[in-house]
Amino acid sequence: MSLIIRNLSDQLVDLVRDRILSGVVSSDHAIRQDALAAELGVSKIPLREALARLEEEGLVRSQANRGFFVRSLSASEAQEVYELRIKLEPDATALAAKLATEADHTHAIVTLETLDHVTDEHGEGVGAFNRAFHRALFRPCGQPVTVSILERLQVLSERYVRVHLEPLGRDERANEEHRALLKAWIARDADQVGELVDAHIRKTLDDLRQQLVDD
Amino acid sequence: MSLIIRNLSDQLVDLVRDRILSGVVSSDHAIRQDALAAELGVSKIPLREALARLEEEGLVRSQANRGFFVRSLSASEAQEVYELRIKLEPDATALAAKLATEADHTHAIVTLETLDHVTDEHGEGVGAFNRAFHRALFRPCGQPVTVSILERLQVLSERYVRVHLEPLGRDERANEEHRALLKAWIARDADQVGELVDAHIRKTLDDLRQQLVDD
DNA sequence: GTATCATATACCGTATACGATCCGAAGCTT
DNA sequence: AAGCTTCGGATCGTATACGGTATATGATAC
Numbered sequence: 001m002s003l004i005i006r007n008l009s010d011q012l013v014d015l016v017r018d019r020i021l022s023g024v025v026s027s028d029h030a031i032r033q034d035a036l037a038a039e040l041g042v043s044k045i046p047l048r049e050a051l052a053r054l055e056e057e058g059l060v061r062s063q064a065n066r067g068f069f070v071r072s073l074s075a076s077e078a079q080e081v082y083e084l085r086i087k088l089e090p091d092a093t094a095l096a097a098k099l100a101t102e103a104d105h106t107h108a109i110v111t112l113e114t115l116d117h118v119t120d121e122h123g124e125g126v127g128a129f130n131r132a133f134h135r136a137l138f139r140p141c142g143q144p145v146t147v148s149i150l151e152r153l154q155v156l157s158e159r160y161v162r163v164h165l166e167p168l169g170r171d172e173r174a175n176e177e178h179r180a181l182l183k184a185w186i187a188r189d190a191d192q193v194g195e196l197v198d199a200h201i202r203k204t205l206d207d208l209r210q211q212l213v214d215d
Numbered sequence: 216m217s218l219i220i221r222n223l224s225d226q227l228v229d230l231v232r233d234r235i236l237s238g239v240v241s242s243d244h245a246i247r248q249d250a251l252a253a254e255l256g257v258s259k260i261p262l263r264e265a266l267a268r269l270e271e272e273g274l275v276r277s278q279a280n281r282g283f284f285v286r287s288l289s290a291s292e293a294q295e296v297y298e299l300r301i302k303l304e305p306d307a308t309a310l311a312a313k314l315a316t317e318a319d320h321t322h323a324i325v326t327l328e329t330l331d332h333v334t335d336e337h338g339e340g341v342g343a344f345n346r347a348f349h350r351a352l353f354r355p356c357g358q359p360v361t362v363s364i365l366e367r368l369q370v371l372s373e374r375y376v377r378v379h380l381e382p383l384g385r386d387e388r389a390n391e392e393h394r395a396l397l398k399a400w401i402a403r404d405a406d407q408v409g410e411l412v413d414a415h416i417r418k419t420l421d422d423l424r425q426q427l428v429d430d
Numbered sequence: 431g432t433a434t435c436a437t438a439t440a441c442c443g444t445a446t447a448c449g450a451t452c453c454g455a456a457g458c459t460t
Numbered sequence: 461a462a463g464c465t466t467c468g469g470a471t472c473g474t475a476t477a478c479g480g481t482a483t484a485t486g487a488t489a490c
Contacts, residue, residue, distance in 0.1 A: 052264045056271035064222045
């Protein structure tokens with residue numbers, strides 16, 4: 001049992017990221033450091049470190065002497081992020097399928113079951129579990145830089161899914177695609193995994209595009 | 216004249232990054248926060264923010280209660296970083312060639328001249344100017360996320376160039392490739408730009424591979 | 431109505447303090 | 461002698477307080 005010790009700012013990164021993804025804090029609104037720190041029961045020093053990290057991730061931006069702001073969404077960024085995922089994620093997931101261990105398999109299976117469960121209950125944080133599933137599939141690829149880039153891209157893309165797609169309840173089709181993808185992944189059919197991931201992301205992008213012109 | 220106001224931690228990011236790239240601080244050695252802050256004449260709070268950002272960039276890693284360490288180099292990471300650049304940089308640079316303004320053109324030309332000059336004098340920081348040149352070529356692509364990812368990849372790859380290639384003085388061939396690339400880029404020949412960038416990165420990777428097996 | 435000034439607010443950076451943790455060395459046990 | 465335990469210094473992580481500075485806002489003067 002290797003227990004992971006995390007300092008406060010590490011934990012704050014996740015906490016604040018979740019707040020932004022769930023839309024609790026609105027775009028282009030200044031983040032009051034003292035107020036937020038007081039609300040979370042920490043001082044502003046670890047909070048500022050967390051915000052600095054989130055700025056590198058692309059979720060917030062900062063202006064000198066003005067503070068941190070949640071970055072606003074834009075159709076062009078959505079397009080860009082999904083195109084980047086299409087360039088990177090299929091290959092990484094396909095490679096991971098070849099390298100995955102038994103433990104990776106069970107982890108992916110469990111993650112999908114959790115995602116199914118949460119989807120059925122229409123519970124909070126479907127997006128987070130969706131992210132976790134895809135991450136479970138590409139993480140074993142053994143390429144740390146690629147993994148970190150993909151994780152960042154996933155976070156960015158989740159914002160658009162939450163705003164534009166989640167309300168529509170298009171979970172059904174996605175879940176079927178997930179099952180087919182997992183099956184091929186477990187079977188280590190790298191080629192098919194690559195195609196399925198590619199198709200899956202493209203479909204999401206198509207849905208998003210349609211939704212964005214409708215807006 | 217829009218003067219850019221940057222706070223201390225922003226400036227420290229660049230300063231510490233340069234120290235790491237130039238090899239002043241050795242790998243896997245703990246960064247003494249108090250000592251470094253005192254040496255730089257700042258307090259450790261903005262320094263910690265800068266280190267947090269550099270950890271997101273992949274240049275340092277942190278262990279809770281142990282501090283920040285310069286990440287060590289590895290052949291597999293080099294390979295990975297260059298493969299990622301091959302996947303992203305040719306397209307981005309080709310797109311930028313189509314979108315570049317007159318100002319972008321002059322900026323790229325000036326940057327290459329500076330690079331030539333520095334190379335001739337065998338001055339310090341050839342790597343930094345090499346980075347600046349490539350950045351000048353892909354920056355006008357109008358895709359901020361792609362640009363930030365490529366900048367990160369460039370920083371990571373520069374470490375390997377400095378250690379394994381720069382001592383060999385292979386600058387001549389690179390400079391010829393740079394000139395051909397710039398010419399096609401100015402002419403907005405997107406297809407050729409893509410091919411040249413791809414070839415340029417591949418050659419560097421090949422050199423690197425050879426050097427790494429020799430090591 | 432515009433320009434200038436004063437004030438309030440919030441961020442930025444520093445100094446300081448203190449608990450928590452890590453690491454190496456000394457000492458003890460076996 | 462090898463291994464384990466304990467201890468203390470060093471460093472990190474966090475909190476708090478304070479001054480400096482930039483921005484925004486509202487009042488005043490012209």
